[in-house]
Amino acid sequence: MEFTYGNSTTILFGQGQIAAIKKQIPAEKKVLVIYGGGSIKSNGVYDQVAAALSEHQWQEFSGVEPNPTVETMDKAVAIIKEQGIDFVLAVGGGSVIDGSKYAVAAAKYDGDGWDILIGKHKVTEAVPLAAVLTLPATGSESNAGAVLTQAATKTKLPFGSPAVQPIFAVLDPDTMKSLPERQLKNGLVDAWVHICELYVTTKKEGAMVQDGYSEVLLRNLLTLAKDYDSRDNDGWRSNLMWTANQALSGLIGAGVAQDWATHMIGHELTALYGVDHARSLAMIQPALYRNQIEAKRAKLEQMGTNVFALESGSDLAERTIEAIEAFYHSLDVATQLTDSGSDKITTVKDILANLEAHGMSTLGENQAITLDESRKILEASVA
Known part of the structure; x- marks a missing residue:
């Protein structure tokens, strides 16, 4: 560290x-x-x-x-x-x-x-x-x-x-008082994925401050989503604004492995199809975690225990990914791309072509997500 x-x-x-x-x-x-x-x-x-x-x-x-x-x-x-x-x-x-x-x-x-x-x-x-x-x-x-x-x-x-x-x-x-619901929900999702990009990685460095603060921020967002009906409240707004700020102010990313593959692939969905940035992330992240589950298993299990309070077990990492999807769904945020204006094969092909053209042939904290792995992630992410 x-x-x-x-x-x-x-x-x-x-x-x-x-x-x-x-x-x-x-x-x-x-x-x-x-x-x-x-x-x-x-x-x-x-x-x-x-x-x-x-x-x-x-x-x-x-x-x-x-x-x-x-x-x-x-x-x-x-x-x-x-x-x-x-x-x-x-x-x-x-x-x-x-x-x-x-x-x-x-x-x-x-x-x-x-x-x-x-x-x-x-x-x-x-x-x-x-x-x-x-x-x-x-x-x-x-x-x-x-x-x-x-x-x-x-x-x-x-x-x-x-x-x-x-x-x-x-x-x-x-x-924030006049913000549409869609933008508020996007804010919750965007902040969530920012934290995950710094926290759910292949390494378990034992960075206690960074990991612990990440978990606090993630639990904050879960609570805010659960209490979404209280959004017209000074405390709710204040806590979302400060949590989202701290998610990417630099502290929780100091000295730890960083992923950002979800963002790089999600950017292509936004650029090609106009998908809201936060929603593009929700469409990619679960499939990416399933693709990289063995490399990320330790941190997913840590997240399952410390953020979602899930019971231990051999399938804890898998249940943590399901809990992440449930978080998105609770906000009416889709976890698959359902309309790209073209068929699935063409959509995946176009996104892969852009990734390659933009120098994104290897992604993730260990550069383990090759174009072939990105293809598998996209095939799972595109409905």
Whole structure:
């Protein structure tokens, strides 16, 4: 267990914290507020942000879509460059924040911004970024990672750099009040899989803090799902927002094996068929765990005991996977892809072709998921 851990994002958590933006962003900064489809104007968040920036020079860029595209974000990059923007405030969920991370990085690069995603350009500097979180799910508000899609090629790829980590993030649970149920459920699932990618691995390092905290967070999400009918409650919202943040703030991933195969395969479902990110993960993860069950058996058994309180037995790992599926089903989240617009054989073939084209021929913490194993996982995941 060897690692270097630090999280430089200042978290402003609680009701009314949006007003604190006024003191967090220097008055001389020229600010660009980036947001999505306009829901922040109907739920009062926009007005709060505008009030907090009343003494700043600022303008806005809207229209960031779910699963943000470089085509959209390049328009924001142009504004940052042309208007001399020196601070960006992302107001939204993971898509808006991820898109903004790309924008602040690409604004400091003279080439094609897509170079960042394909690894041609290494990000070492960016326009300062902060976030107001409105949808808890990805933890993007306090980490250095992002995922972008190139719509023209239906390619979805990740990048990361300390330069794009938000300086501060406002987490006000009141911003969640107007969220549709689908997005709340997606948030629960997304956070769950983030934890699993760091916890359900082939190794049992004995990282007591990371494992123990992962189990606490997973139990939190089980409780929140069980108490879903209480979602219009300050405590419920606060706990989901903080749990989702901690799922991917870096702590539980420090010094332990990390998987991410579910994400890499799930990204292709989103890019090709427009499946919600969280739901793509739920479609892939159970089949992936069954495919890799012997390598992951020890951690699945640990999860079954410490998270689901299942009885011991030779089939504990198998029952743990069934319990994960039951968790998804309790939220009305499907665990198979039922509509891709084509037959199953074509769907699997197209996804495998994309995986190979994107350099995803071997996946998982031990690179044990070859294209042939990915094919088996997909055959089980596609109805």
